[in-house]
Amino acid sequence: MQASDQAITYGRHIRALAILGIPIIVGQLGTIIQGLADTIMVGHFSAHSLAAAGFVNNIMVLVLIFALGYSYAITPVIGPMHARGEFENAGKALKAGLQVNGALGMVLFLLMGILYFFLGHMGQPEELLPEIRPYYIVVVLSIPIQSLFNAFKQFFDSIGNTRTPMWIMISANLFNIVGNYLLIYGIGPFPQLGLLGAGISTTLSRILMLVVIYGIFISNEKYKKYHSGFQAKGETTDMRRLLHKLGRPLGLQMGMETASFSLCAVMQGWIGADPLAAHQIMTSVGSTCFMIYYGIGAAVAIRVSHFHGVNDIRNVRRSSLTGYLMILAIGLTLAITISTFINEICAFFTNDTNIRHIVVSLVIPFVLYQFGDGLQINFANSLRGIADVRPLMRYAFLCYIVISLPLSYLLGFTFHGGPAGIWMAFPVALTLAGALFCRRFLRKTRTVAAG
Template identity: 30%
Template sequence: MQLSQYTREFRTNLNIAFPVMMGQLGHVLVGLVDNLMIGRLGAAPLAAVSLGNSLVFIALSLGIGFSFAITPLIAEADGAGDLDKGRSYFHHGIILSATSGVFLFLLLLLAKPILYHLDQPPEVVELAIPYLEIVAFSMIPLMIFQGYKQFADGLSQTKYAMYATLIANVVNVVANFLLIYGIWIFPRLELEGAAIGTLISRFFMLWFIWEILRRKKKFRDYFIWSKRNLIKPEIFKRLLSLGFPTALQMFFEVGIFTGTIILAGTLGTNPQAANQIALNLASMTFMIAVGLGVTATIRVGNQKGLRNYRDLRRIAFSTFLLVFLIEAVFAIGFILMKDWLPTLYIDNMEVILLAAQLLVIAALFQLSDGLQVVILGALRGLQDVKIPTLICFVAYWIIGFPVSIYFGREDQLGSMGIWLGLLAGLTASAVMLHFRFNYLSKELILKQETALEKPAV
């Protein structure tokens, strides 16, 4: 197949992906703003945010993973023109998202004592606990927002979540500025102020997307709630059968990144602060790939509903090529600007030098990380989640994390060794997931063409 067969899909891919990218970047920008403002308070507060968020990110991965089940089901129902089925998936998805938000809030509160047993600097743990308590509560509005977002994404209406997230960022910046430093009549709360700013912005985000979706004509029929059809066990079962493996996929990946935070903390406050800077920068470029991953889910799900399997395969591979090209640009940028980017966060020279070293490895794993998340998105569009979950576990925890543990010791490569494990795990994941999608998409085409060739009886 000619290259133009793939590149001609780039415009459509980007039209769907751009709002998702901006929305996801908005989530990361909340963390970036917190890091930039807190970094001015010193290395210990910055390390405390990193430690507190290590538990939050694990909880977030589980919640978002469950909500991701909504998108392919909505996309397939939309492709097949089945409004009733789509509405049922939407309503049950919102209930599931709200329930998961409450569950994750309670889970984070119960998990607080874990921070005292991770061999972290004591001053960092003491600062992290109150920050974690407040941010944990923000999981409730965030998860409900995520349910609405995944629903809109499934209908290829990705811009409304972007609006909500970007405006919420403005709210977060203002709240942070007032509460971290104690501007005007507001008290100086430092880390707790950053956490309250995040909480306020997430409640605002939820209100905004609910208000805008319910008023739009395209969504109006979906907002008709029926008590008779509100609770259907078979719909929850379908959502959970897709959502649970997806949550595990995200848990395995976020878990290894959380593991790097914990391993870096055992090396000291400065290595942990450097790790946080590099992770925050890498996560921003990763959100571009997440946008294309959602695009792959939507477009593959639509083609699955239409049973256009050759187009399904071609469109999916167009997203793989596009993310590879974009992440290659970011990789070059990281290498060229590795000495300057960390200075935006902190003026501690040791932290800056360590972060610059980590950005070299981050540049390399941009390619693998981008590819694996987009291929996962395409597999999610096929509603294939169980084997990819196993692949993620093997790649991150059988291959990647042991490398991080061995080479991340102080007598080995330290922080650089920790990140070599990330590179190994992400690369293994991308390769194995590619083989999986290639096999499934070819099989669908073969079965369809074989069925068409059979003579009618």
């Protein structure tokens, strides 16, 4: 990619972002569908299995989100190298990324392994522990595998090939659904393993993703130009340090955002089971919106990293602005659609009248926070593209921990706002985070010429 004298038109930016972003969105939505399929299939097997799966998955999501965010450091490193044609260095960066993310995966595996010995002291019903423990062990085993796959996926995304990871993820999700069916229910020669079968299927699907993406990288002719750097025996210490320096703030930023939603679920549980169920329904809907926005945001990070690599600051800014306009248009469409059909959406999850009434009360804060969510996603990824990520950690702590959680408590309990009051903190925190990210990005790219 060459630096251009003129800014690329918005139409060309939209097309390029769509080409990069749509495969990412499809892959992420496939993961949501996989999770929904897991929940439905386990739920039909046993109510206890469903409760045990929910407990384990709520723990695992924070770990996996942190690991995913950590891998995002690869884009601002490899993206500029690819844009400048430094393919050998990009191969070295991939090797360093695998080392760093593999090491992180092992650390998380060990930490979660230690936590295993405390599962019986976390207030869960005794009758669930025989199902929680084996499922937990099997899923924890897959953490290093997922971390390595994350590194490979970010490499492919960074060089502009977002379709290959998409097809791998879709295929693995289908494999997991079939594996669930065979191992949960004991179809044909397979044993009936219940929830443990779902865990085994998930772990096998993650191993499959890693094997396939590695095989494609090694065997496909188009990636040969990266092999010399990838296979070089030289030291990668400096590059590993850079990836760690970038990865830690990104992982913590995403982890704190996820934690704010998870801890609000705890607050909903203080009110009662129905508000907690309503919270789960709306966060399921919200995660779909989030994945769509993040697909565009990830495309923004890729494009920004490429333009930043050749010092084309004008198109760095224009690509970022185009991404936000796209997210804004999508967010407006989703907000109108969801608010219009909220009763029909709720009926898909439950027929309980009280829960449905609470879900409807959450629509207003849900709609309001879509615009702040899109803002923070777009400009967090814009900052990722220019490798300016350290402030993300500070801003996330301020917005999601210092402001969001106390405000949820105040609005929900002190001012008696109930479930909707707890959720009203989200528009405030997400919009403030987005404004801070945007301000930082504009300051760092101020040298752009007008236009």
